[in-house]
Amino acid sequence: MIQSQLDPLPADLPFRFISKTIGRGAYASIKKAIPLTASSPVFAVKLIHKGYAIKHGRISAKQIAMEVSLHSHIGQHPNVIEWFATGEDHVWRWIAMEYAQGGDLFDKIEADVGVAEDIAQLYFYQLISGVSFMHSKGIAHRDLKPENILMSENGDLKLADFGMATMFQYKGQRKLSTTMCGSPPYVAPEVLSCGRGDRTSSEANKYSAELVDMWSCGVILFVLLVGNTPWDEPTSQSWEYQEYKKMNGRSSDSLWERIPTEALSLLRGMMNIEPKKRFSFAQIRQHPWYTRRNKFLAADGKITDPLNLATEMLENLRIDFSQKAPSAQCVSQPSQDAMEIDSAPHRISSTQPETPINDVLFDWERPMLRSLAVSSTQPLSRADATLPPSATQSNFFDALAEEPSMSQFSQTPGVPLTLTQRAQRFRDIVPPHSFTRFFSPMPPQLLVQMISDALHNLNVPLPSSPPHIGQGDHVSTLKVRTVDERKQGLHGEILVDKYFLPASQELLEVRFVKLKGDPLEWRRFFKKIVLLCKDGVYKPEA
CATH class of the missing domain: 3.30.310.80 (Kinase associated domain 1, KA1)
Structure with a gap:
């Protein structure tokens, strides 16, 4: 039993828990709570056992404080999980935040199928809305991937988990990043090049965090449309990525054939190999696919027809029992590949460090x-x-x-x-x-x-x-x-x-x-x- 299960929670919490654990990282758990004197609103509380996190989670006290500080700095936006309050004692740090009552968005998306074009555009629109708001505050997420995209009870997208976030701009001053973070299928190639020391000068071994987010948004749009990522990782180990790089975004992979024609140029613009040539938010918002008419999308970015949206999403989830049962695959042991996350300090780190x-x-x-x-x-x-x-x-x-x-x-x-x-x-x-x-x-x-x-x-x-x-x-x-x-x-x-x-x-x-x-x-x-x-x-x- 880990120590965090034995240590009592702070006695003076300004709320009471109304659920068992609804989520867990390696060093934190999440419970639902309400104010002590009311039955609403329902919010989520992330409980971080500081000693266990620092000892086993490969994070520092400064990183925990940074997550709290940056999340609180972002402010209110309909597509970002809102920060409410925080507190701590000698054992625990707690963070009260908005509860995403709709659960995990990508749990409701069929693997290898994706969603209808209107649904993909709706959630891409809300993704860009949330990320651009963060960037306007000088903060980049750096870990955009399906695990960190939740829903409200009305089906609206909510960005979550700011453990890898960083401030790239403050009072007009810009800062480059060197930290390896993200998930290989969604991370930009310059992050991996930076970590492997593929470049010569010290300046080249840094990257622009906001441009990394732009790349990740492109991969997420690809996944929404086809239900799969374009490659395992954007490195020389992936033939799909190497072909994409060599052919200037033209790929012979059959997955790309399922992308709507109008959306192809948008994806190539966001996922340009050269970071400085990637689309800006202004270019995205002017793109014809982004501005196309959408039956689910209101002018203010909210959902116009939540019941039909939900019905279309649910119709896509299907298990075909006439399919042949899968045969044994190669041994699914934790990979020793140099790109595997969570395995060693020099390798790419996940948002939630792993424990047994x-x-x-x-x-x-x-x-x-x-x-x-x-x-x-x-x-x-x-x-x-x-x-x-x-x-x-x-x-x-x-x-x-x-x-x-x-x-x-x-x-x-x-x-x-x-x-x-x-x-x-x-x-x-x-x-x-x-x-x-x-x-x-x-x-x-x-x-x-x-x-x-x-x-x-x-x-x-x-x-x-x-x-x-x-x-x-x-x-x-x-x-x-x-x-x-x-x-x-x-x-x-x-x-x-x-x-x-x-x-x-x-x-x-x-x-x-x-x-x-x-x-x-x-x-x-x-x-x-x-x-x-x-x-x-x-x-x-x-």
Whole structure:
């Protein structure tokens, strides 16, 4: 057990917690809270155990203070998570901030598919709005990637996590950066060149942080449109990047063929190899693709039709059970490649430094079926997993069929009509909880074995002893510690819990909780496991 689980929190906090842990980094956890004297607003509190962070997280006390200072300096903007307050004692630093009630944006985007052009343009518009506002304050994010892009309850984009942010301009004075930070698929090439000492002069071994953000915004737009990154990393190790570089942004990769023609010049302008030639915000805002008419986008940058937006997003999430189950891939052990993040001081650092997840205790909110009288956003303890006394088996399965996450398993493409008819808000169709979950009617022992076999098939390392099967409502926890197709860390847990049905029957819920890694890669991993376990997956209309 790590020390941060043993040390009591400060006694004089000006708020009270109303949730279990809803997020975690290596040295911090995030909980929902409200003011001591009111029931609203609900906000998020990031709790940093200072001693553990400095000792194991490879960050300094100055870096923790810098994150707080820069976040508070940014100010209010509809597309940036707002900073509220901070405090500390000798053990803990806490930061109160806006709670992104819509959850993770990229968890709701289909890997290898992306989203419709209007949806991509909407979120790109809001991304540029948030980043340009930060830059107007002289602050660059330096770690723009899907993990750090959240949503409000109305579906609006929210930039989060300023642990790698830096001030590049203050009182007219500009500063270059030397810190290696970011994620290889999204980071600009000059950051990696800087870290590897590819240049000769000391001035050349620095980079402009604001131009790095521009490159990352381009990669994020690419991912929105096609559901994949253009390369693993912008280095000589990637043939896709090398061709892009050699051909001045013209690539023969089939992914680029799926980019709308009008958007190609925008992407090439933002992802120019020469940093000083990259598009400015003014050039982006004048580009025809950026200014095209969009049915979801109002003049003020807000969403005009949240229900239809949510419906279109949900329709894209699909698991095709006619697909062939994936075969064993090369061993998914943590890569020793020189570009792997988090591995050594000279290599690229992640926003949340890594610790062994076996040593960390945490809880996660379990979403409850919304049709069973409890909101899906309220925490559900394992002891509460039984149905209300008035519930019957039939209305349980009726409720299950209307769960948004179940539509991805339906044999009939589309969103259930009853769901859209009852919906009043974006979150009624696209809830904040992750869609990487499924239900199963199989006996616990058999299902856990099936999941273990699927992990083995994908060469995910498993413990030598069989997974523990609990006798209560929590069945088992299977830890995932692997690398994704981009050779980046992918860590999480597969939690198996019971719903107790009438007539002494059970239905198992299997949740895939990501601890670290790209949400699109986590979804790709989830889909592989589902296809390997398809005989044990409950499917509507089956």
